[in-house]
Amino acid sequence: MNPQERLSVQSIALIYAFRMMGLFMIYPTFSYFAKSLPGSTPFLIGLALGIYGLTQALLQIPFGTLSDRVGRKPILFLGLALFALGSLIAGSSHSMTGIIVGRAVQGAGAVGSTLTALVADSTRDEHRLKAMSIVGMTIGLSFCIALVLGPLFNGWIGISGIFDLTCGLALLAMLILWLLVPSSKQIKRHRDTRVNSKSLSRMIRHPELLRLDISVFLLHATLTVTFLALPITLHLNAGLSLGHEWIVYLPVMILSFFGMVPMIILAEARDRMKQMMILAIVFIALAQGLLWPLHSSSFLTAVLLWFYFTGFIFMEASLPSMVSKTAPLAGKGAALGIFSTSQFLGIFFGGLLGGAIFHQGGVDTLFIFGLILALLWLVLVIFMPAVRHLSTKIYHLPEHHDALDTLCKKTQGIDDFVIDNQEKTLYLKVDKRVFDEQTFTQSMNQGA
Incomplete structure (x- = not known):
């Protein structure tokens, strides 16, 4: 990438990071804080935690489509302004109703797909996949950082202060967008990022993609359910004082990252993706099943959280890649749009149903519910076909490419x-173990 591309990608990744940190810093402490608010019930706590997923799911694809028409930056400024407004509403509220409204407005700033399209706009075809990888790693890292910083900030400035801080991060993201990210001279509609309405119904019915959509739905449903329970169990049962939850989360997140790395290597380099998926879900189910009877010990809770987050981080990193490998090239944008919507619906479902279960049966029933979700997910994955080991390649079309169709068919x-x-672009889905890229590009550039 040239210096301008690097600056744009790093700036967009930072905007992603600020949004993610703002959304997830409240997770480690919110349910414990919220139970003391006027009018608070376990159901409303779950709704407050998950409501932003509903508005994200409803507006993600429309905002992305609108950005194709009016430009990326206007939609991004609108989305970040809504995110800042929602944070301000939640931070100034002293009731569950106000926080629920604020979280819903936060979610209405659904610009994830627009940011992805802006990454594609800001980089040349041959560097697009590298740029997407940088953004993806930044999102994962910001999630881990948020879980550590959230309890620290809660101890210093409280949950209301975290919402205010989130508003500040959104405003800072707008400043970065204005100063560091160049406006595209032309709105580009990239096949691998745009949602084609004609492909939506076909991608929804695609059986292998449907399994992956259900997987990300269940992954984020269990995450929301887990964080409904954890803040309360760490304080009331494990004996951690307010602001000290980071003592558990910091080593857990660091060790979970190191636990996830060999799973990624085995999945990608050794073509063991399905086996590693099953192992990750077993880790998540094991954590849910044993947190139920063992959450009174902070040490055992930390050990079980290592299993949970090792499985979670692996799945969070691997599922988008699996969608890209599985989706037909002509419907990849639609497939990723559906996948993203499923993720946010999982957050909403986990908060809504988790809150209802919490209301009826107490905190222990949340771990039982998480275990049931994980076991259903395990059955789904055991019977899914192995994921094919394919990679996407993107090339700029040469001036003379009349014979390119024939070349692709015979390679x-x-x-x-x-x-x-x-777009003047060639998209390939290849098996890198067989595909000879050097020979192909030479033939393509020679007009063979």
């Missing part, structure tokens, strides 16, 4: 291809 290792003359 060994190419599973799928799309020649987009409007």
Whole structure:
């Protein structure tokens, strides 16, 4: 990437990070704080935690489509302004109703797909996948940092202060967007990021993609359910004082990262993706099942959280890649849009149903519910076909490419291809173990 591309990608990744940190810093402490608010019930606590997922799910695809028409930056400024407004509403509220409204407005700033499209706009075709990887790693890292910083900030400035801080991060993100991210001279509609309405119904019915959509739904439903229970159990049962939860989360997140790395290597380099998926879900189920009877010990809770977050981080990193490998190139944007919507609906479902279960049966029933979700997920994955080991390649079309269709059809290792003359881009889905990229690019550039 050239210096301008690097600056744009790093700036967009920072905007992503600020949004993620703002959303997740409240997770480690919110349910314990919220139970003392006027009018608070376990159901409303769950609704407050999950409501932003509903507004995100409803507006993610419409905002992305609108950005194709009016430009990325106007939609991003609108989304970040809504995110800041929602944070301000929640931070100034002293009731559950106000916080629920604030969280819903936060979620209405649903600009994730627009940021992804801006990454594609800001980089050349041959660097787009690298740029997306940088953004993806930043999102994962910001999630881990948020879980550590959230309890620290709660001890210093409280939950209301965290919401105010989130508002400040959103305003800072707007400043970065204004000063550091260049406006596109032309709105580009990238096949791998835009949602084609004609492909939506076909991608929803695609059986392998449906399993992945259900997987990300259940992954984030269990996350929300887990964080409904954890703040309360760490304080009331494990004996951690306010602001000291980071003592558990910091080593857990660091060790979970190191636990996830060999699973990624085995999944990608050794083509053991399905086996590692099953192991990750077993880790999540084990944590849910044993947190139920063992959450009175802070040490055992930390050990079980290592299992949970090792499985969670692996799945969070792997599922988007699996969607990219599985989706037909002509419907990849639609497949990723559905996948993202499923993720946010999982957050809402986990908060809504988790809150109802918490209201009826207490905190222990949340771990039982999480275990049931994980076991259902395990059955789903055990019977899914193995994920094919494919990679996406993107090339700029050469000036003379009349014979390119024939070249793609006869080249060994190419599973799928799309020649987009409007974008002047060639999209390939290849098996890198068989595909000879050097020979192919030489033939393509020679007009063979």
